[in-house]
Amino acid sequence: MQLSPKSIAVLPFVNMSSSIENEYFCDGLTEEIINALAKIKELLVTSRTSSFYFKNKKVTAKEVREKLNVATFIEGSVRVSKNTMRITVQMIDTLDDFHFWSETFDRNPDDIFKVQDEVSLFIAEKLREHIGHLEIEEKLVDPIDVPIPIYRDYLKGRYYIMKLDVDNSLKGIAILKAVIEKVPNFINPYLDINQSYAYMGTLGLLPAHEAFTKAQPFLEKAIAIDLNSSRVQLNLSWIACWQHWDIKKAYEHANNALEIQPADDIYLTISNYLTVEGKLDSAHNYLDKALQLDPFSAMNHHYRGFLFYLQEQYDKAIPYLQKALELNPDLPFPPLYIGECLLFTGKHEAAINYYKSLKGVPVSDLTQLGGLAMCYAKTNAIEKCHEKMVELETYLQSNNIDKAFNFLILVNVLLGNYDKAIDFVEQAFKNHLPLVILLNVEPIIKPIKNHKRFKDIMLKAITDNVNYKQKKKYKQALLDPSEIKKYSKELEQIMMDYKLYLNPDLSLKDLASYLELPTNYVSQLLNLGFQKNFSEYVNTFRVMEFKERVLLDENKGLTIMAVAYDSGFNSKTVFNTFFKKIEGITPNAFLKSKSN
Structure with a gap:
């Protein structure tokens, strides 16, 4: 990933006092500065998890650049005595290992909020002097009415x-x-x-x-x-998805949170929802942004592996899942998918041995039990499989009901007991278990995805489920020339006003909702009014957007594909194909022609 000049990490401030109480303040000050700088829209700020990976470690500028992919970083120290607090801050260029400024703040310890804002603003201003224009608010840290x-x-x-x-x-x-x-x-x-x-x-x-x-x-x-706190909106988003199965409302809250203050866990959350909808390429794109902001997040690495697992790219999945465990050995999710990846690449004995070797948290969440049941089902060890399934069923009345149902569904599919598997899906639905909405994309359940009973359950779970939505039938009705002219003009205005094409998941149905027309009418409108299909029409706007964005000074440090993704594309192949089709040259050739 190419280094953006407008990227920064704030490493944990060092406690220069003997008191442990000062350790709390050092970590708090670091977090507040991270949060404050994250409010600057044009700035990429490494999240807390990755910054604190370096706590109590001596690192070089090269290591910070390679591990966090940032152009600059902040390091500092805090020394507190009874009546004074000395904060020393310096900013370092990671490319040239150049300390381009250092500042010392001697302040009263009782002015915590004022100092946090002062230091954050000072860093932002110095950063702007170093890397170019940034829109900076007058205050970055609001005082809190707390003694x-x-x-x-x-x-x-x-x-x-x-x-x-x-x-x-x-x-x-x-x-x-x-x-x-x-x-x-x-x-x-x-x-x-x-x-x-x-x-x-x-x-x-x-x-x-x-x-x-x-x-x-x-x-x-x-x-x-x-209600308008970014963290509140993010929590409401999780509830909307996983408790209420309302994907539309979940997106609304997540986008609200993103607008208030971008953060890696919000990008990860949106990637989750795209996964539920089966839009796995788009899910990867949002996860790219999460990993850019937090490259040391175990959950981000796990989710990359999980997406590859869902795409049945098992060899690609395993390194990410293993990296997640390296970063957080207690994370319970990766072991399940590491074992499954081994199983579905034909390494049956390796998978069995892997599950048998698990200890600790993964055992308590049924990973070992369920993993072995899948292995025995896959290898036709029916008696051993049956023993594990009987044990799994004992957990249906426990706190592990979600995991128990999940494994019972998967194992029965592997055994070819499709009706029994769907029975368990139905029971899981009646218990309103979150696993239901993830079954849309689980590769193991492919054999039952087209069963009517399964489809009906999925549509009850998410009423606008794009994977199983029954298409409404309209009478064929061509628009007359005056209507084509009218709606063509309206559509062009809507696209320009709302920039709908920036949404990588924009659909024909979305366009139809803005025009308040049936989808097939809009399909005819594009064909008759613009002589284009939906993809051609929308990607033309995206190419125009890319041509404008790629020439802006603020995007000089970005890769061509980073700008393409920001312009609404979600596939490298689609971008390159459409660009050459519309412009007659490749994106690289276009960029070279403008630099001459």
């Missing part, structure tokens, strides 16, 4: 929950609950407690139902305090 001692307690609680293990998370939650009692309208601890419980439930560190039940009241309070 300083209580805010320090908040930083302490967050410090512990960000360690992500159960004991530290519960310790942090207890501290944050005490903060809430003192300042009940402070939104941050509610969001952090909600996130901590949800994380532990998702990873199987606590029973999922218990964790999500405990998380819910804290999210509800956060919503009541500030």
